[in-house]
Amino acid sequence: MKYIAGVDIGGTNTKIGIVSSEGRIVAKESIKTLSMEGVESTLKRIWASIKGLLEKNEINYEDLLGVGMGIPGPVREQEIVGFFANFPWEKNLNIAKLFRNISGKETKLENDVNVIALGEARHGAGKGAKTSITIALGTGIGGGIYIDGKILSGFNGAGGEVGHMKLVKDGKLCGCGQKGCFEAYASATGIEREAISRLKVNKTNKLYQKLNGEIDKVEAKDVFDCAKEGDAFSLDIVDYEAEYLAMGIGNVLNLINPEKIILAGGVSLAGDILLDRVKEKLPKYAMSVALENGFSIELGILGNDSGIYGASALIG
Template sequence: MNYFAGVDIGGTNTKIGVLNSEGDILKSTSIKTESIMGVDYTLNKIWGTIQNLLEELEIDEIMVKGIGMGIPGPVIDRKIVGFFANFPWDKNINISEKMEKISGVKTRLDNDVNVIALGETLYGAGKGFSKSVTIALGTGIGGGIFIDGKLVSGATGAGGEIGHMKLEKEGKLCGCGQKGCFETYASATGVIRETLSRLQINKNNSLYKRIDGDLNKLEAKYVFDEAKNGDKFSLDIVDYVSEYLAMGIGNILNVINPEIVILSGGVALAGDILLDKVKEKLPNYALEITVEKLKIRIGELGNDAGIKGASALTI
């Protein structure tokens, strides 16, 4: 029996699992990434955690045939990270080479949202589809494109950065430094920014009461919760977000023409109150033929998607 390790590296926490060749997680855990301590420290800590999991499972290290890693940043040739989002590490580090020296195990990596897309495609909501796009709707917006058995990473690892499609000329400022990006309107950050702006003017709504008038308590989840309760103010926000989400997805459909779009992340958990509006508005932005048989589903794997997808990079 062969085994594989899947590693989902985040800015604060890193999720690590040991899987069999069928993609089943046998045991998993989460550790602090501590990127401030340096790349070598973090990689050694990850390998030490994998060793501990193997010991608990009574699996010999020699049975581990691959380590797959999801990393926040563009990845070239599944080995070199062009730059690290929110990590104080140098550019163009060959993480694969470093990890292989530490562990003696073949290591491959890809962008963190790409591995989520791979996990959902192989084991989750996209299983059985050969052309899929996964959109991670969280603090920002990330994407993973899976076509005919392969992830589309692009020439320099930036393939799938759909959050930075431009939806408005000279629009709202994005964290990337440019303006009008998809994620400035339809991410959790975008939801909060628009809601805060409106709450400055309109405080006569159940959402304002939900946060006891303390704008620092606002979360995107509260907006969707109050919309489900019928709060008109919150419903207007959902309508606003769904318009931009439909626009962004429509652009993707016109370029990629996938069979299925998988939505993951916190905003996607809003469920039907958001999805129904997106589906209603989608024909305004996408060619009819791209929508006719399209499936839109919420991701099924949750926090396991990254671990499962990462491990599949080496299977």
Template sequence: MQYYIGIDLGGTNTKIGILDSRGNIIDSGFIKTDSNNMDRTLNLIWEKAKELLKKSEVGIEYIVGIGIGIPGPVVNKSIVTFFSNFNWERNVNLKREFEKITNIETRIENDVNIIAQGEAIFGAAKNKSSSITVAIGTGIGGGIFVEGKLISGNSGVGGEIGHIKLEKNGKLCGCGQRGCFEAYASAKSLIKEAQERLELNKNNMLYKEIGGNLEILEAKHIFDCAKKGDQFSLELVEYESDYLAMGIGSLLNVINPEVVVISGGISLAGDILLRSVREKLKLYAMPPALENFEIVLGELGNEAGIKGAVALFY
């Protein structure tokens, strides 16, 4: 039996998993990421991986590949042009650095591309020739998978769908530009919109749900109240679904995938959001792009990162 190590490198924690060739997780764990010291973090990852191998009774000689998901653009599954929220060097050949430590073939990819590949190989887009995964959380990331390959582009920024433009001179985005998809449809932007509305309208279930404390508001509160019929929250779902449909519709017109997979925290909204997005897509996508097309929720959840890292070898 062949085995793999999947690594999901995060700003706070790094998840590590031992997986078999079918993508099943044998064991997993995590370490605290040292965002100021790359060498220390890489060595800690390897020590944890060896600990998991020993616990799982899998010999190192049976590990045929290591996949790592990185928060940042990656070129040729090797070079990380920069690490988002990390004080690590730019243009690092992380593949080479980790292979020096492990002597095992290592492949690197952007973390959202990793999730997209995981959903394409093992999850909601399995057996589809083309899919786009839209990861919606604090920001919006994306991964485009066509005919067995990720589209990562010339300099590794392929799939940065959160920064397609929906409004000219619109809301300021974290990237420094204005009018981005992410500035309108991410969980963070939805919460900000809700807070602004709650300042003006306190006569609703949502305001009572959070006890009037706008600082603790989460997207989950909005969707939970909407499911209970709160009109104020339902209007926020309409706002979110309209911008989601606008952004996804643009992607459908360009890529024409068989399926779009919604992952990330906002996917917990479930059908109340998806139903609205499906209906509004008719306003933004060309009719042929909606033929034989599905929009679904991701299946891999918290395992998407480590499973997707292993999918780099498929």
């Protein structure tokens, strides 16, 4: 049996797994990234964790085919990170080469959301589809485009950044510094921003009661929880979210025409109360042909393991 290490490097934690050639995670653990200690320190601790997992599971070093990594930032040629979204590391750093020097193993990289998309495409909700797009709905919106067995990274590694499509001319300010982005409306941050705005003028609702009037503490989950309890105020915000989500997804469908759209990330945990509304509104924004012949929009099924699965799929 041969194995691959899948590494999902995050701003705070790094998830590490050993995946068998049969596509099964046989061991995994999470360690602190501690990027402030420097790139070499972080990579050495990741390799120490991988070696520890191999030893605990009596896997020979020779049976490890390589290491795949997902990392927050644009990646070129599966080696070089243009810049790091949350790390104080230098630009245009060849992480793959650094890690090969440490481990002696073949190493390939991709953007973190791209590896989530690859994981869902190969092992999760997109399995069996030739084309799928995974949209990660969290604090922001990330995307990964999977076409004919490959992730579309783009010329400078910025392919799949669907969160920064413009939905509204000179609209709400986005974290990227531009205005009117998909992310500014349909992310968890966008939902919370809209909820606060509405709560300032309407305090007779279940959401306001749940927050004990501390409206600045609202989270997207609070909105969805109250909506599921039948709160009309919160349901209205969910409808707002679904409208912009359908608009953004519709634009993606018209451009790529995938077999599947997969929704991942924290906002997707809202489930059917959001998904049903998105499906209902989608025909307003997507060409009818893009919704035919078995097209489906689904929720991701791999959860926190998606990055491990996707990173391992970079090898071989």
